[in-house]
Amino acid sequence: MKISKVHYEGVVVVVEIEEKEIVIKAIDENVNQIHELIQQKIQIWLDYVLFSGLWWLGIGLSIVPWIIWFIVRDKKSSDRLLYAGVTVMVISVMLDVLGDQLGFWHYRFSVIPILPTYVPWDICLMPVAIIILLQIKPRFSPVIKAISFALITSYLAEPFFEWIQIYQTLKWKYSYSVPIQIGIYLFAHYISRRKQFPKLSNS
Template sequence: MHDPKDEKKLEEIYDQVSDLTIEKLSIWLDSVLFTWQWWIGVGLSIIPWILWFLFRQKDCTLRLLTVGFFVIFLSTFLDSLGVQLGFWYYKHSVLPLIPAFLPWDTTLMPITIMTLLQLKPKLNHYLKGLIFALATSYIIEPFFYLD
């Protein structure tokens, strides 16, 4: 059974979320759009894909794209979950209404993994994963929090 009080409370929460989303959009338009961080995010969303397309092994395109799209799906899902649960947030998102960091989730992670698969196919996959995790967590990720 459902309680009418719960339904009313849920409706109030959705209204609050909607109001906060509009406020977030306003702040994004005033303080993020066209900043240097935003331009870097746009560049990181586009340029790596162009470079990968030009330098990929043509005969492995389907295999690499399959892995890349799986990484995009998984990283965007987990990133969105982390943002929604309040574990982290992004100050300089490329798109304000998507709760994920597009350059990271849809470009840098899949391109890096596809490149590692292409350049070092015989290297131990656990070692590749460890190198990727350490490099992204302690070297690359901190750059996304600079103001």
């Protein structure tokens, strides 16, 4: 290992040059491999997924839920509900990417091939289902709503998507999703009840 000493503001800094170069080379090679796999994934998507029946299903699931919400939404609370909905989107996407990268599950027939998530679920079905539940009987117990939502998504929605072969669990069980879905719903409920929304001003 080649080691050099660099003087910086009177402090001797030991730079392990050779080891650093090895790490850089390993990282760059890994990035290149990932890039090649992404290109391969895009080509598979173009050849077999784009315009397939399950791709069109994904497009429909990306549009229809928002149309339904637009029709049934509480107009006076639209901004507040959207605020909660966007929060759900962010959490859902982050958890989905994490689960995919850790090998807990993966998706096939993606609407967008370069994203390791299922857009219709994270950006549409999850947030819309939650914000509709939030506006239905808003004084009803949020805990009961959260549990009901978690049971439906974990034991009905997830198995359905796995049955039609869009979603594939690897190191995951449906029951693991229940507490996560409960937490997401309760956090969305908390966000939807916030009142610190003063108007923007120049001060």
